[in-house]
Amino acid sequence: MTSSSWPRWRRPCHKNCVDETLSFEPKIIAFLCTWCSYAGADLAGISRLQYPPSIRIIKVPCSGRISANLILDAIRSGADGVLVSGCHPGDCHYQSGNYHARRRFVLLKNLLEFVGLESDRLHFTWISASEGEQFAAVVREVTDRVRGLGPATRFVKHLPDGSGK
Amino acid sequence: MSQLNETITRALRERAGDLLAAGTVDAFVGFTTGTVPMVMRPLVARTPEEARQFVWNSFCVLNPANFLPELVQTLSGEGQVRVGVVATGCWSRNMVVQIQENRLRREQIHIVGIASRGMVLPRRVRALFAGREITRVEEKEHELVVSGPGFSETVSRWSVVRDNCRTCSHPNPVLFDEMLTSHSTRNPVADRFDQIEEIERMTPEERYQWFQGEVATCIRCYACRNACPLCYCPTCFVDESRPQWVGKSLDPVDVSLFHILRAYHCAGRCTDCGACEAACPMGIRMRLFTRKLEKDVLALFGTEAGMDPGQPQPLATYGLDDPQDFMLRG
Ligand code: SF4
Ligand code: SF4
Ligand code: SF4
Helix, strand or coil, X not given: CCHHHCCHHHCCCXXXXXXXXXXXXXXXXXXXXXXXXXXXXXXXXXXXXXXXXXXXXXXXCCHHHCCHHHHHHHHHCCXXXXXXEECCCCCCCCCCHHHHHHHHHHHHHHHHHXXXXXXXXXEEEECCCCCHHHHHHHHXXXXXXXXXXXXXXXXXXXXXCCXXX | CCHHHHHHHHHHHHHHHHHHHHCCCCEEEEEEECCCCCCEEEEEECCHHHHCCCCCCCCCCCCHHHCHHHHHHHHHCCCCCCEEEEXXXXXXXXXXXXXXXXXXCXXXXXXXXXXXXXXXXXXXXXXXXXXXXXXXXXXXXCEEEEEECCEEEEEECXXXXXXXXXXXXXXXXXXXXXXXXXXXXXXXXXXXXXXXXHHHCCCHHHHHHHHHHHHCCCCCCCHHHHHCCCCCCCCCHHHCXXXXXXXXXXXXXXXXXXXXXXXXXXXXXXXXXXXXXXXCCCCCCCHHHHHHHHHHHHHHHCCCCCCCCCCCCXXXXXCCCCCCCCCCCC
Protein backbone atom coordinates (compact mmCIF):
# COMPACT_ATOMS: atom_id res chain seq x y z
CA MET A 1 0.00 0.00 0.00
CA THR A 2 1.44 3.38 -0.96
CA SER A 3 1.25 6.31 1.38
CA SER A 4 -0.67 8.36 -1.17
CA SER A 5 -3.61 5.98 -0.97
CA TRP A 6 -3.85 6.38 2.80
CA PRO A 7 -6.55 8.62 4.19
CA ARG A 8 -5.06 12.08 4.49
CA TRP A 9 -5.08 12.15 8.27
CA ARG A 10 -2.82 9.20 8.71
CA ARG A 11 -0.28 9.48 5.95
CA PRO A 12 3.32 9.16 7.22
CA CYS A 13 4.26 12.51 8.66
CA HIS A 14 7.50 13.07 6.76
CA LYS A 15 9.33 11.52 3.85
CA ASN A 16 11.89 9.71 6.00
CA CYS A 17 9.23 7.40 7.40
CA VAL A 18 9.83 4.68 4.86
CA ASP A 19 9.73 1.68 7.14
CA GLU A 20 6.03 1.37 7.80
CA THR A 21 6.41 -1.18 10.57
CA LEU A 22 8.71 1.13 12.49
CA SER A 23 6.75 4.29 11.90
CA PHE A 24 3.32 2.72 12.20
CA GLU A 25 1.39 3.83 15.23
CA PRO A 26 -2.08 2.34 14.86
CA LYS A 27 -5.22 4.35 15.36
CA ILE A 28 -7.71 2.40 17.46
CA ILE A 29 -11.25 3.54 18.06
CA ALA A 30 -12.55 2.44 21.45
CA PHE A 31 -16.25 2.46 22.23
CA LEU A 32 -16.52 2.43 26.02
CA CYS A 33 -19.67 2.34 28.08
CA THR A 34 -19.92 5.32 30.39
CA TRP A 35 -20.67 3.37 33.58
CA CYS A 36 -17.85 0.83 33.72
CA SER A 37 -15.26 0.86 30.97
CA TYR A 38 -15.03 4.62 30.57
CA ALA A 39 -14.65 4.94 34.31
CA GLY A 40 -11.97 2.22 34.13
CA ALA A 41 -10.11 4.27 31.51
CA ASP A 42 -10.50 7.32 33.71
CA LEU A 43 -9.01 5.42 36.64
CA ALA A 44 -6.07 4.37 34.49
CA GLY A 45 -5.48 8.04 33.72
CA ILE A 46 -5.88 9.23 37.32
CA SER A 47 -3.50 6.47 38.44
CA ARG A 48 -1.00 7.66 35.81
CA LEU A 49 -0.70 4.21 34.27
CA GLN A 50 1.26 4.03 31.05
CA TYR A 51 -0.50 2.80 27.94
CA PRO A 52 0.02 3.46 24.22
CA PRO A 53 -1.42 6.69 22.77
CA SER A 54 -3.01 4.67 19.95
CA ILE A 55 -6.48 4.80 21.39
CA ARG A 56 -9.30 7.27 20.59
CA ILE A 57 -12.10 6.88 23.09
CA ILE A 58 -15.77 7.37 22.28
CA LYS A 59 -18.04 7.28 25.30
CA VAL A 60 -21.41 5.58 24.82
CA PRO A 61 -24.25 5.09 27.31
CA CYS A 62 -24.11 1.28 27.28
CA SER A 63 -22.44 -1.54 25.35
CA GLY A 64 -25.98 -2.37 24.22
CA ARG A 65 -25.98 0.96 22.38
CA ILE A 66 -23.06 0.02 20.14
CA SER A 67 -24.41 -0.98 16.77
CA ALA A 68 -22.77 -2.66 13.80
CA ASN A 69 -23.14 0.69 12.03
CA LEU A 70 -20.80 2.42 14.49
CA ILE A 71 -18.18 -0.30 14.27
CA LEU A 72 -18.28 -0.47 10.48
CA ASP A 73 -18.18 3.32 10.23
CA ALA A 74 -14.95 3.33 12.24
CA ILE A 75 -13.48 0.66 9.97
CA ARG A 76 -14.44 2.32 6.69
CA SER A 77 -13.08 5.63 7.99
CA GLY A 78 -9.66 4.05 8.34
CA ALA A 79 -9.41 2.90 11.97
CA ASP A 80 -6.70 0.24 12.18
CA GLY A 81 -8.49 -1.41 15.05
CA VAL A 82 -11.73 -1.19 17.02
CA LEU A 83 -12.11 -1.97 20.71
CA VAL A 84 -15.52 -2.30 22.32
CA SER A 85 -15.91 -2.58 26.06
CA GLY A 86 -18.78 -2.69 28.51
CA CYS A 87 -19.57 -3.72 32.07
CA HIS A 88 -18.92 -7.28 33.17
CA PRO A 89 -21.90 -9.66 32.99
CA GLY A 90 -24.16 -8.90 35.93
CA ASP A 91 -22.86 -5.32 36.30
CA CYS A 92 -24.79 -3.55 33.52
CA HIS A 93 -26.27 -0.26 34.72
CA TYR A 94 -29.36 -1.10 32.66
CA GLN A 95 -29.47 -4.75 33.84
CA SER A 96 -29.15 -6.51 30.51
CA GLY A 97 -27.57 -4.21 27.89
CA ASN A 98 -24.28 -6.10 27.93
CA TYR A 99 -25.99 -9.49 27.68
CA HIS A 100 -27.81 -8.37 24.55
CA ALA A 101 -24.58 -6.83 23.23
CA ARG A 102 -22.69 -10.08 23.79
CA ARG A 103 -25.03 -11.96 21.44
CA ARG A 104 -24.80 -9.27 18.78
CA PHE A 105 -21.03 -8.88 19.03
CA VAL A 106 -20.19 -12.54 18.59
CA LEU A 107 -22.34 -12.72 15.46
CA LEU A 108 -20.86 -9.50 14.07
CA LYS A 109 -17.27 -10.50 14.76
CA ASN A 110 -17.81 -13.90 13.15
CA LEU A 111 -19.53 -12.36 10.14
CA LEU A 112 -16.79 -9.76 9.61
CA GLU A 113 -14.12 -12.45 9.82
CA PHE A 114 -16.17 -14.56 7.42
CA VAL A 115 -16.01 -11.81 4.79
CA GLY A 116 -12.29 -11.33 5.30
CA LEU A 117 -11.66 -8.82 8.09
CA GLU A 118 -8.53 -9.77 10.06
CA SER A 119 -9.54 -11.21 13.41
CA ASP A 120 -7.17 -8.94 15.36
CA ARG A 121 -8.73 -5.70 14.11
CA LEU A 122 -11.86 -6.04 16.21
CA HIS A 123 -11.83 -6.70 19.94
CA PHE A 124 -14.45 -6.96 22.64
CA THR A 125 -13.89 -6.98 26.36
CA TRP A 126 -15.45 -6.25 29.74
CA ILE A 127 -13.76 -3.69 32.00
CA SER A 128 -15.21 -2.44 35.28
CA ALA A 129 -14.80 1.00 36.84
CA SER A 130 -12.19 -0.35 39.26
CA GLU A 131 -10.05 -2.03 36.60
CA GLY A 132 -7.64 0.75 35.60
CA GLU A 133 -4.77 -1.73 35.41
CA GLN A 134 -6.78 -4.05 33.19
CA PHE A 135 -7.71 -1.17 30.92
CA ALA A 136 -4.09 -0.25 30.38
CA ALA A 137 -3.21 -3.90 29.78
CA VAL A 138 -6.00 -4.32 27.24
CA VAL A 139 -4.93 -1.21 25.33
CA ARG A 140 -1.36 -2.51 25.25
CA GLU A 141 -2.46 -5.91 23.99
CA VAL A 142 -4.85 -4.56 21.36
CA THR A 143 -2.22 -2.10 20.15
CA ASP A 144 0.38 -4.86 19.83
CA ARG A 145 -1.98 -7.09 17.90
CA VAL A 146 -3.10 -4.32 15.56
CA ARG A 147 0.46 -3.13 15.04
CA GLY A 148 1.34 -6.68 14.01
CA LEU A 149 -1.22 -6.45 11.21
CA GLY A 150 -0.01 -3.12 9.84
CA PRO A 151 -2.31 -0.36 8.56
CA ALA A 152 -5.90 -1.31 7.79
CA THR A 153 -6.73 -1.82 4.12
CA ARG A 154 -9.86 -3.97 4.00
CA PHE A 155 -13.22 -2.16 4.06
CA VAL A 156 -11.42 1.21 4.25
CA LYS A 157 -13.06 3.65 1.91
CA HIS A 158 -10.92 5.90 -0.25
CA LEU A 159 -12.00 8.62 -2.59
CA PRO A 160 -10.52 8.49 -6.09
CA ASP A 161 -8.03 11.24 -5.19
CA GLY A 162 -6.57 9.01 -2.49
CA SER A 163 -7.95 10.95 0.43
CA GLY A 164 -10.23 9.59 3.12
CA LYS A 165 -13.95 9.17 2.68
CA MET B 1 -48.59 -30.17 -15.56
CA SER B 2 -47.32 -32.89 -13.28
CA GLN B 3 -49.81 -35.13 -11.52
CA LEU B 4 -48.75 -33.84 -8.14
CA ASN B 5 -49.01 -30.16 -9.05
CA GLU B 6 -52.35 -30.78 -10.67
CA THR B 7 -53.67 -32.42 -7.52
CA ILE B 8 -52.38 -29.57 -5.34
CA THR B 9 -53.70 -26.91 -7.72
CA ARG B 10 -57.15 -28.53 -7.74
CA ALA B 11 -57.22 -28.87 -3.95
CA LEU B 12 -55.98 -25.31 -3.50
CA ARG B 13 -58.68 -23.81 -5.72
CA GLU B 14 -61.30 -25.83 -3.94
CA ARG B 15 -60.16 -25.06 -0.37
CA ALA B 16 -59.56 -21.37 -1.05
CA GLY B 17 -62.97 -21.17 -2.73
CA ASP B 18 -64.66 -22.89 0.23
CA LEU B 19 -62.92 -20.69 2.79
CA LEU B 20 -63.92 -17.55 0.90
CA ALA B 21 -67.51 -18.75 0.35
CA ALA B 22 -67.90 -19.67 4.03
CA GLY B 23 -66.50 -16.30 5.08
CA THR B 24 -63.71 -17.95 7.08
CA VAL B 25 -61.27 -15.72 5.23
CA ASP B 26 -61.81 -12.34 3.57
CA ALA B 27 -59.06 -12.84 1.02
CA PHE B 28 -56.74 -15.62 -0.02
CA VAL B 29 -53.15 -15.28 -1.18
CA GLY B 30 -51.70 -17.66 -3.72
CA PHE B 31 -50.06 -17.69 -7.11
CA THR B 32 -51.21 -17.71 -10.68
CA THR B 33 -49.49 -18.01 -14.04
CA GLY B 34 -47.71 -14.88 -15.22
CA THR B 35 -47.02 -13.70 -18.73
CA VAL B 36 -43.44 -14.92 -18.92
CA PRO B 37 -42.47 -18.61 -18.71
CA MET B 38 -41.33 -19.71 -15.24
CA VAL B 39 -42.49 -16.49 -13.57
CA MET B 40 -45.47 -16.82 -11.27
CA ARG B 41 -47.60 -13.90 -10.21
CA PRO B 42 -48.99 -13.53 -6.68
CA LEU B 43 -52.76 -13.36 -6.66
CA VAL B 44 -55.11 -12.11 -3.94
CA ALA B 45 -58.51 -13.73 -4.44
CA ARG B 46 -61.56 -12.09 -2.85
CA THR B 47 -64.21 -14.44 -4.30
CA PRO B 48 -64.43 -18.21 -4.97
CA GLU B 49 -64.45 -17.39 -8.70
CA GLU B 50 -61.13 -15.61 -8.44
CA ALA B 51 -59.74 -18.53 -6.44
CA ARG B 52 -60.17 -20.69 -9.54
CA GLN B 53 -57.13 -18.96 -11.05
CA PHE B 54 -54.71 -20.32 -8.43
CA VAL B 55 -51.89 -22.48 -9.77
CA TRP B 56 -49.24 -24.42 -7.88
CA ASN B 57 -45.92 -25.46 -9.40
CA SER B 58 -42.15 -25.30 -8.89
CA PHE B 59 -41.84 -21.68 -9.92
CA CYS B 60 -43.45 -20.05 -6.89
CA VAL B 61 -40.19 -18.45 -5.72
CA LEU B 62 -41.66 -15.27 -4.25
CA ASN B 63 -42.37 -15.36 -0.55
CA PRO B 64 -46.03 -14.41 0.12
CA ALA B 65 -45.14 -13.51 3.73
CA ASN B 66 -43.44 -10.47 2.25
CA PHE B 67 -46.67 -8.60 1.62
CA LEU B 68 -48.98 -10.40 4.05
CA PRO B 69 -48.86 -7.87 6.95
CA GLU B 70 -49.50 -4.96 4.60
CA LEU B 71 -52.37 -6.78 2.98
CA VAL B 72 -53.91 -7.54 6.37
CA GLN B 73 -53.49 -3.92 7.39
CA THR B 74 -55.02 -2.60 4.18
CA LEU B 75 -58.02 -4.92 4.45
CA SER B 76 -58.39 -4.13 8.16
CA GLY B 77 -59.83 -0.80 7.10
CA GLU B 78 -62.97 -2.88 6.61
CA GLY B 79 -62.89 -4.18 10.21
CA GLN B 80 -61.58 -7.49 11.61
CA VAL B 81 -60.09 -9.55 8.83
CA ARG B 82 -58.58 -12.92 8.29
CA VAL B 83 -56.45 -13.66 5.26
CA GLY B 84 -55.85 -17.14 3.92
CA VAL B 85 -52.42 -17.92 2.55
CA VAL B 86 -50.52 -20.86 1.12
CA ALA B 87 -47.33 -21.69 2.96
CA THR B 88 -44.40 -24.04 2.59
CA GLY B 89 -41.94 -24.67 5.44
CA CYS B 90 -39.86 -21.50 5.10
CA TRP B 91 -42.82 -19.24 4.33
CA SER B 92 -44.65 -20.45 7.42
CA ARG B 93 -41.51 -19.76 9.47
CA ASN B 94 -41.44 -16.21 8.11
CA MET B 95 -45.03 -15.84 9.29
CA VAL B 96 -43.94 -17.06 12.72
CA VAL B 97 -41.23 -14.37 12.70
CA GLN B 98 -43.87 -11.77 11.80
CA ILE B 99 -46.03 -12.92 14.71
CA GLN B 100 -42.99 -12.71 17.03
CA GLU B 101 -42.35 -9.18 15.78
CA ASN B 102 -46.01 -8.14 16.19
CA ARG B 103 -46.41 -7.59 12.47
CA LEU B 104 -49.27 -10.08 12.38
CA ARG B 105 -51.58 -11.67 14.89
CA ARG B 106 -52.06 -15.41 14.65
CA GLU B 107 -55.84 -15.06 14.28
CA GLN B 108 -55.43 -12.72 11.31
CA ILE B 109 -54.15 -15.48 9.08
CA HIS B 110 -55.35 -18.89 8.02
CA ILE B 111 -52.42 -20.95 6.76
CA VAL B 112 -52.99 -23.66 4.19
CA GLY B 113 -49.82 -25.71 4.31
CA ILE B 114 -48.02 -27.40 1.44
CA ALA B 115 -44.99 -29.65 1.92
CA SER B 116 -42.39 -28.22 -0.43
CA ARG B 117 -40.59 -30.29 -3.03
CA GLY B 118 -38.20 -27.41 -3.72
CA MET B 119 -38.61 -24.51 -6.12
CA VAL B 120 -36.81 -24.07 -9.42
CA LEU B 121 -34.48 -21.12 -10.01
CA PRO B 122 -35.44 -19.82 -13.48
CA ARG B 123 -31.96 -18.33 -13.89
CA ARG B 124 -30.53 -21.87 -13.81
CA VAL B 125 -32.86 -23.00 -16.58
CA ARG B 126 -32.12 -19.93 -18.68
CA ALA B 127 -28.38 -20.52 -18.24
CA LEU B 128 -28.80 -23.99 -19.76
CA PHE B 129 -30.37 -22.45 -22.84
CA ALA B 130 -28.16 -19.40 -23.14
CA GLY B 131 -28.72 -17.55 -26.38
CA ARG B 132 -32.00 -19.32 -27.09
CA GLU B 133 -35.41 -17.90 -26.36
CA ILE B 134 -37.54 -19.97 -24.00
CA THR B 135 -41.22 -19.56 -24.76
CA ARG B 136 -42.69 -22.42 -22.78
CA VAL B 137 -41.72 -24.58 -19.82
CA GLU B 138 -43.88 -27.49 -18.82
CA GLU B 139 -43.35 -29.25 -15.53
CA LYS B 140 -43.53 -33.04 -15.37
CA GLU B 141 -43.08 -35.16 -12.25
CA HIS B 142 -39.28 -35.01 -12.23
CA GLU B 143 -38.48 -33.17 -15.46
CA LEU B 144 -39.04 -29.83 -17.09
CA VAL B 145 -39.82 -29.71 -20.79
CA VAL B 146 -38.27 -26.50 -22.07
CA SER B 147 -39.25 -25.36 -25.52
CA GLY B 148 -38.75 -22.40 -27.83
CA PRO B 149 -38.45 -21.68 -31.55
CA GLY B 150 -37.11 -24.89 -33.09
CA PHE B 151 -36.30 -26.82 -29.91
CA SER B 152 -37.90 -28.79 -27.12
CA GLU B 153 -35.64 -30.37 -24.53
CA THR B 154 -36.03 -32.13 -21.20
CA VAL B 155 -34.01 -31.21 -18.11
CA SER B 156 -34.07 -32.84 -14.71
CA ARG B 157 -36.09 -30.76 -12.26
CA TRP B 158 -33.78 -31.35 -9.31
CA SER B 159 -30.76 -30.13 -11.29
CA VAL B 160 -32.29 -26.64 -11.49
CA VAL B 161 -33.80 -26.46 -7.99
CA ARG B 162 -32.62 -23.55 -5.83
CA ASP B 163 -29.66 -24.02 -3.45
CA ASN B 164 -31.72 -23.21 -0.37
CA CYS B 165 -34.26 -25.89 -1.29
CA ARG B 166 -31.51 -28.48 -1.74
CA THR B 167 -30.29 -27.93 1.81
CA CYS B 168 -33.75 -27.30 3.29
CA SER B 169 -34.18 -28.58 6.83
CA HIS B 170 -37.91 -27.82 7.20
CA PRO B 171 -39.89 -28.55 4.01
CA ASN B 172 -43.05 -28.91 6.10
CA PRO B 173 -44.91 -25.89 7.46
CA VAL B 174 -44.25 -25.38 11.19
CA LEU B 175 -47.44 -23.35 11.63
CA PHE B 176 -50.65 -24.16 9.73
CA ASP B 177 -54.40 -24.39 10.07
CA GLU B 178 -54.74 -27.18 7.57
CA MET B 179 -52.55 -29.12 5.17
CA LEU B 180 -53.20 -29.55 1.47
CA THR B 181 -50.59 -32.26 1.05
CA SER B 182 -49.25 -34.97 3.29
CA HIS B 183 -46.09 -34.17 5.22
CA SER B 184 -42.85 -34.49 3.31
CA THR B 185 -40.56 -37.30 4.31
CA ARG B 186 -37.67 -35.82 2.38
CA ASN B 187 -34.47 -36.55 4.29
CA PRO B 188 -32.64 -33.43 5.38
CA VAL B 189 -29.19 -33.30 3.79
CA ALA B 190 -26.41 -34.62 5.98
CA ASP B 191 -24.49 -31.41 6.28
CA ARG B 192 -26.43 -28.40 5.20
CA PHE B 193 -23.65 -25.96 6.10
CA ASP B 194 -20.96 -27.61 3.95
CA GLN B 195 -20.64 -24.59 1.69
CA ILE B 196 -20.21 -22.25 4.67
CA GLU B 197 -17.61 -24.47 6.31
CA GLU B 198 -15.64 -24.53 3.11
CA ILE B 199 -15.41 -20.73 3.18
CA GLU B 200 -14.57 -20.74 6.89
CA ARG B 201 -11.54 -22.94 6.17
CA MET B 202 -10.02 -20.32 3.85
CA THR B 203 -7.44 -17.78 5.04
CA PRO B 204 -8.67 -14.25 5.86
CA GLU B 205 -7.07 -12.96 2.64
CA GLU B 206 -8.80 -15.66 0.59
CA ARG B 207 -12.10 -14.94 2.28
CA TYR B 208 -11.72 -11.25 1.56
CA GLN B 209 -11.03 -11.93 -2.11
CA TRP B 210 -13.92 -14.39 -2.27
CA PHE B 211 -16.32 -11.88 -0.70
CA GLN B 212 -15.21 -9.04 -2.96
CA GLY B 213 -15.70 -11.29 -5.98
CA GLU B 214 -19.08 -12.47 -4.73
CA VAL B 215 -20.55 -8.95 -4.45
CA ALA B 216 -18.56 -7.32 -7.26
CA THR B 217 -21.42 -7.19 -9.76
CA CYS B 218 -24.09 -5.93 -7.36
CA ILE B 219 -25.86 -2.94 -8.89
CA ARG B 220 -27.51 -1.85 -5.61
CA CYS B 221 -31.02 -2.26 -6.98
CA TYR B 222 -32.21 -3.58 -3.57
CA ALA B 223 -34.43 -6.22 -5.14
CA CYS B 224 -33.02 -8.64 -2.54
CA ARG B 225 -34.20 -6.36 0.26
CA ASN B 226 -37.57 -5.74 -1.33
CA ALA B 227 -38.25 -9.46 -1.79
CA CYS B 228 -37.43 -10.26 1.82
CA PRO B 229 -40.25 -10.59 4.36
CA LEU B 230 -37.88 -9.41 7.11
CA CYS B 231 -37.20 -6.07 5.45
CA TYR B 232 -39.97 -3.68 6.34
CA CYS B 233 -38.13 -0.80 8.00
CA PRO B 234 -39.89 2.46 7.05
CA THR B 235 -36.43 3.91 6.40
CA CYS B 236 -33.88 1.29 5.47
CA PHE B 237 -30.29 1.97 6.53
CA VAL B 238 -29.35 2.25 2.86
CA ASP B 239 -31.64 5.27 2.55
CA GLU B 240 -30.52 7.00 5.74
CA SER B 241 -28.52 10.14 5.06
CA ARG B 242 -27.92 11.71 8.48
CA PRO B 243 -25.69 9.93 9.25
CA GLN B 244 -25.12 8.02 6.06
CA TRP B 245 -23.93 4.62 7.24
CA VAL B 246 -23.44 3.27 3.76
CA GLY B 247 -22.52 5.31 0.71
CA LYS B 248 -24.80 5.05 -2.28
CA SER B 249 -22.06 4.50 -4.83
CA LEU B 250 -20.79 1.30 -6.44
CA ASP B 251 -17.51 1.74 -4.54
CA PRO B 252 -16.50 -1.77 -3.38
CA VAL B 253 -16.53 -0.68 0.27
CA ASP B 254 -20.06 0.73 -0.03
CA VAL B 255 -21.26 -2.45 -1.71
CA SER B 256 -19.52 -4.61 0.90
CA LEU B 257 -21.02 -2.70 3.81
CA PHE B 258 -24.47 -2.91 2.25
CA HIS B 259 -24.24 -6.68 2.07
CA ILE B 260 -22.71 -7.07 5.53
CA LEU B 261 -25.39 -4.95 7.18
CA ARG B 262 -28.29 -6.39 5.22
CA ALA B 263 -27.26 -9.90 6.21
CA TYR B 264 -26.63 -8.85 9.80
CA HIS B 265 -30.14 -7.38 10.09
CA CYS B 266 -31.50 -10.80 9.23
CA ALA B 267 -29.56 -12.60 11.98
CA GLY B 268 -31.78 -14.95 13.93
CA ARG B 269 -34.72 -14.09 11.66
CA CYS B 270 -33.77 -15.41 8.22
CA THR B 271 -35.47 -18.68 7.32
CA ASP B 272 -33.35 -19.25 4.19
CA CYS B 273 -36.44 -18.91 2.00
CA GLY B 274 -34.24 -17.86 -0.93
CA ALA B 275 -36.53 -15.07 -2.15
CA CYS B 276 -33.60 -12.63 -2.06
CA GLU B 277 -31.42 -14.73 -4.34
CA ALA B 278 -34.28 -15.53 -6.67
CA ALA B 279 -35.03 -11.80 -7.03
CA CYS B 280 -31.46 -10.70 -7.74
CA PRO B 281 -30.94 -9.75 -11.39
CA MET B 282 -27.18 -10.21 -11.07
CA GLY B 283 -27.14 -13.71 -9.61
CA ILE B 284 -25.44 -12.67 -6.38
CA ARG B 285 -25.43 -15.41 -3.76
CA MET B 286 -26.22 -13.24 -0.74
CA ARG B 287 -27.63 -16.28 1.09
CA LEU B 288 -24.06 -17.30 1.81
CA PHE B 289 -23.88 -14.39 4.24
CA THR B 290 -27.23 -14.98 5.92
CA ARG B 291 -26.45 -18.68 6.19
CA LYS B 292 -23.21 -17.97 8.01
CA LEU B 293 -25.35 -16.16 10.60
CA GLU B 294 -27.91 -18.95 10.60
CA LYS B 295 -25.15 -21.46 11.29
CA ASP B 296 -23.69 -19.38 14.12
CA VAL B 297 -27.07 -18.70 15.74
CA LEU B 298 -27.74 -22.42 15.77
CA ALA B 299 -24.28 -23.30 17.09
CA LEU B 300 -24.07 -20.54 19.71
CA PHE B 301 -27.65 -20.14 20.89
CA GLY B 302 -29.18 -23.42 19.78
CA THR B 303 -32.12 -21.91 17.90
CA GLU B 304 -33.46 -21.60 14.39
CA ALA B 305 -35.55 -18.71 13.12
CA GLY B 306 -39.33 -18.88 13.12
CA MET B 307 -39.89 -22.24 14.75
CA ASP B 308 -42.17 -21.18 17.61
CA PRO B 309 -44.36 -18.06 17.79
CA GLY B 310 -44.32 -18.26 21.60
CA GLN B 311 -40.52 -18.02 21.86
CA PRO B 312 -38.54 -14.77 21.67
CA GLN B 313 -36.09 -14.33 18.82
CA PRO B 314 -32.46 -15.14 19.61
CA LEU B 315 -31.38 -11.50 19.43
CA ALA B 316 -34.35 -10.28 21.44
CA THR B 317 -33.23 -12.34 24.41
CA TYR B 318 -30.01 -13.58 26.01
CA GLY B 319 -28.57 -16.29 28.20
CA LEU B 320 -26.62 -15.58 31.37
CA ASP B 321 -23.96 -18.01 30.23
CA ASP B 322 -23.85 -17.22 26.51
CA PRO B 323 -20.50 -18.08 24.92
CA GLN B 324 -17.92 -15.34 25.35
CA ASP B 325 -14.61 -16.95 24.39
CA PHE B 326 -14.48 -14.48 21.49
CA MET B 327 -13.78 -11.74 24.02
CA LEU B 328 -10.31 -10.56 24.91
CA ARG B 329 -10.66 -11.52 28.56
CA GLY B 330 -13.66 -13.22 30.04
S1 SF4 C 1 -31.85 -4.13 5.14
FE1 SF4 C 1 -32.04 -3.72 7.32
S2 SF4 C 1 -32.68 -1.56 7.46
FE2 SF4 C 1 -33.07 -2.26 5.35
S3 SF4 C 1 -35.21 -2.91 5.40
FE3 SF4 C 1 -33.92 -4.74 5.76
S4 SF4 C 1 -33.81 -4.92 7.97
FE4 SF4 C 1 -34.52 -2.84 7.52
S1 SF4 D 1 -32.72 -12.85 3.80
FE1 SF4 D 1 -33.32 -13.94 1.92
S2 SF4 D 1 -33.49 -16.09 2.57
FE2 SF4 D 1 -33.53 -14.84 4.45
S3 SF4 D 1 -35.72 -14.50 4.88
FE3 SF4 D 1 -34.96 -12.73 3.65
S4 SF4 D 1 -35.45 -13.30 1.51
FE4 SF4 D 1 -35.55 -15.18 2.75
S1 SF4 E 1 -30.77 -7.82 -5.78
FE1 SF4 E 1 -28.67 -8.34 -6.35
S2 SF4 E 1 -27.91 -6.60 -7.56
FE2 SF4 E 1 -29.76 -5.92 -6.46
S3 SF4 E 1 -28.95 -5.01 -4.57
FE3 SF4 E 1 -29.44 -7.15 -4.09
S4 SF4 E 1 -27.51 -8.25 -4.46
FE4 SF4 E 1 -27.30 -6.25 -5.44
